[in-house]
Amino acid sequence: xxxxxxxxxxxxxxxxxxxxxxxxxxxxxxxxxxxxxxxxxxxxxxxxxxxxxxxxxxxxxxxxxxxxxxxxxxxxxxxxxxxxxxxxxxxxxxxxxxxxxxxxxxxxxxxxxxxxxxxxxxxxxxxxxxxxxxxxxxxxxxxxxxxxxxxxxxxxxxxxxxxxxxxxxxxxxxxxxxxxxxxxxxxxxxxxxxxxxx
Amino acid sequence: xxxxxxxxxxxxxxxxxxxxxxxxxxxxxxxxxxxxxxxxxxxxxxxxxxxxxxxxxxxxxxxxxxxxxxxxxxxxxxxxxxxxxxxxxxxxxxxxxxxxxxxxxxxxxxxxxxxxxxxxxxxxxxxxxxxxxxxxxxxxxxxxxxxxxxxxxxxxxxxxxxxxxxxxxxxxxxxxxxxxxxxxxxxxxxxxxxxxxxxxxxxxxxxxxxxxxxxxxxxxxxxxxxxxxxxxxxxxxxxxxxxxxxxxxxxxxx
Numbered sequence: 006x007x008x009x010x011x012x013x014x015x016x017x018x019x020x021x022x023x024x025x026x027x028x029x030x031x032x033x034x035x036x037x038x039x040x041x042x043x044x045x046x047x048x049x050x051x052x053x054x055x056x057x058x059x060x061x062x063x064x065x066x067x068x069x070x071x072x073x074x075x076x077x078x079x080x081x082x083x084x085x086x087x088x089x090x091x092x093x094x095x096x097x098x099x100x101x102x103x104x105x106x107x108x109x110x111x112x113x114x115x116x117x118x119x120x121x122x123x124x125x126x127x128x129x130x131x132x133x134x135x136x137x138x139x140x141x142x143x144x145x146x147x148x149x150x151x152x153x154x155x156x157x158x159x160x161x162x163x164x165x166x167x168x169x170x171x172x173x174x175x176x177x178x179x180x181x182x183x184x185x186x187x188x189x190x191x192x193x194x195x196x197x198x199x200x201x202x203x
Numbered sequence: 204x205x206x207x208x209x210x211x212x213x214x215x216x217x218x219x220x221x222x223x224x225x226x227x228x229x230x231x232x233x234x235x236x237x238x239x240x241x242x243x244x245x246x247x248x249x250x251x252x253x254x255x256x257x258x259x260x261x262x263x264x265x266x267x268x269x270x271x272x273x274x275x276x277x278x279x280x281x282x283x284x285x286x287x288x289x290x291x292x293x294x295x296x297x298x299x300x301x302x303x304x305x306x307x308x309x310x311x312x313x314x315x316x317x318x319x320x321x322x323x324x325x326x327x328x329x330x331x332x333x334x335x336x337x338x339x340x341x342x343x344x345x346x347x348x349x350x351x352x353x354x355x356x357x358x359x360x361x362x363x364x365x366x367x368x369x370x371x372x373x374x375x376x377x378x379x380x381x382x383x384x385x386x387x388x389x390x391x392x393x394x395x396x397x398x399x400x401x402x403x404x405x406x407x408x409x410x411x412x413x414x415x416x417x418x419x420x421x422x423x424x425x426x427x428x429x430x431x432x433x434x435x436x437x438x439x440x441x442x443x444x445x446x447x448x449x450x451x452x453x454x455x456x457x
Contacts (some may be wrong), residue, residue, distance in 0.1 A: 028278060029271055036267050045257025061262050065270045096407045099394075100424070131255055138256040154259045157250075162220040178211055185214035189249050 016082035023072035032069055039083075040065070042139040043090050049135050050094045056101065063093040087136045094132070141191040149184040152177055204232050209239055217246045343367050346433055348381075348452040363452050365395075365433055373425035377406055379435075381417040384451075386410065391439045393451065395421055397430035404430060408438070431456045 014022075014034065022031035043064050047057030067089050075085050142150055155161045155169065163181065167174040209232045215221050216229045233239055348363035363381040370376050377395065387393055387410055395406040406423035432455055436448040 028274060032274055033267070033271060036270065040262050040267070041260070042257075044262040045260055048260060049257045058262060058266055061266050062270055066273060069274055092408075100405055100407060134252070134255040135257055138252050141252075142256060142259075150259075153253075156215070156218045156220050157253050157256075158258055162222070163215045164222060166220070178215055181214045181218070181220070182211050185217075185246055185249055188252070189245060192249065192252055 017077045020068075020072050020075050020077075020082060023069055028069070032065060035068065036065055038143070039086055042136065042143060043086075045139050046090060046132055046135050047094060050132055051097060051101075056097050060090070060093055060097055063097070064090050067093060083136075083140055087133065090136070091132060137192065138188075141188050144191055145184055145187055148172075149180050149187065152180045153184050153188075156181060204228055206232075206236060206239055209233075209236075210242065213239065213243055213246055217243065217250045343369060344456050346454040346456055348379075348433060348435065348454040350452055363435070363454075365454065367423075367456070370422070375406075375423040375425070375427055377421045377423055377433075379409070379417070379419040379421065381411060381419070381452075383414055384411040384417050386413045387437055388439065391437050394436050394438050394448075395419075395423075396434040396436065397423055397427035398432040398434050399430040402430075403434070 016035065016038070019031040019035050022028065040061055044057050044061050047060040048054065051057055051060065064086070068086065071089070075082065079085075142153065145153070151170065152166055155166045156163070161169065163177050164174060166172070167177045170177070172180075209229055212221060212225060212229055216226065221229065233243060344365075344367045346365040346367070348365055350362070363379060363384065366378045366380075368376045368378070379395065384393075392408045392410055394408045396403045397406060404424060404427050406427065407421040409419045409421065411417040433453060434450060435452040437451050438448045
């Protein structure tokens with residue numbers, strides 16, 4: 006169910022190719038694998054389509070420009086990309102929140118404290134879990150991901166999924182059960198290999 | 204019903220996707236089977252995790268093309284600059300050969316002079332192109348950033364320069380070159396501000412490599428054009444999620 010084509014190069018190999026002649030193919034492969042996650046997490050954090058699109062652009066251009074900063078011995082590409090995404094989202098969030106901000110009286114350059122409600126921290130707290138679940142869903146093949154998306158996000162019953170997709174009811178149930186099993190395994194693996202994210 | 208018949212239905216049960224009669228059967232079985240109840244708990248964990256999942260959505264198709272196009276343009280520009288540098292190196296080599304002893308040079312004068320003339324033409328074209336490229340995005344301002352007195356105490360070689368370039372989008376690109384700019388403290392990061400009177404606009408946050416040179420490229424929104432003071436602050440977030448800041452460097456747009 007979790008799939009990786011045998012001829013598919015790894016994320017880490019793609020990163021090494023970002024500084025060579027195959028840069029476009031490498032960035033294209035990474036985009037195909039991760040853009041849905043970056044965009045989806047962006048929508049969740051920023052709650053705005055236009056900002057999320059800006060986020061996708063910022064993130065992949067930063068990946069390309071900062072590829073030399075990626076050190077596979079310090080963690081997986083996915084975790085590194087999460088950090089890049091988080092940092093870019095934080096920038097966009099703060100840029101939007103503080104386009105014009107009044108500074109407290111007295112020294113015009115120093116604001117001693119900031120209203121915590123302005124802070125993006127709360128918004129970012131859930132983003133790591135969102136990222137992990139999104140990656141677990143992306144690791145499913147298309148038919149298995151489809152039944153989960155239709156059931157969970159679409160709110161369809163197993164029978165309705167069968168009718169919508171034309172897939173026999175028994176197969177829908179089998180796929181739902183297999184997808185759950187894979188998600189469970191994937192999230193457990195991610196949990197045990199969880200790396201520091203700040 | 205046996206566990207083997209119930210198990211395949213448990214994920215759909217958790218998702219609330221069973222038909223009413225199947226739902227009743229599963230509930231009846233669960234009431235008397237602790238193994239299946241344990242299994243159900245595990246599946247509920249997955250279901251709870253799904254709550255954090257972003258809604259499935261594809262980014263617009265044009266985004267990928269735009270990213271690849273930006274990468275392609277930058278790569279082409281970079282390779283074109285490399286070629287120009289090679290041409291300039293070749294020209295320098297030829298010039299060095301001209302500075303060889305006169306007796307030796309005269310032997311080759313007939314060969315060298317046309318080559319030099321050709322090289323000079325190449326150089327003029329190359330330099331024209333090279334400076335043409337530079338002229339596309341000249342910095343409108345170069346700003347010296349200096350530490351505040353308390354920050355400067357005991358620190359040597361601690362300074363920065365900001366170059367501001369206008370962008371076709373209306374944004375201002377700010378390139379920061381910071382020297383010996385220490386890494387931010389834990390739970391801290393740096394932020395660049397454009398300040399005017401009591402208003403300020405953030406151009407984004409960044410971190411630093413510490414000793415040596417840190418280069419940062421940031422984009423400031425168009426409104427910053429009338430903001431004449433640049434400020435770099437170190438922003439702290441404490442355990443209570445309150446924020447504070449210290450001014451690290453500042454400078455004035457000339």
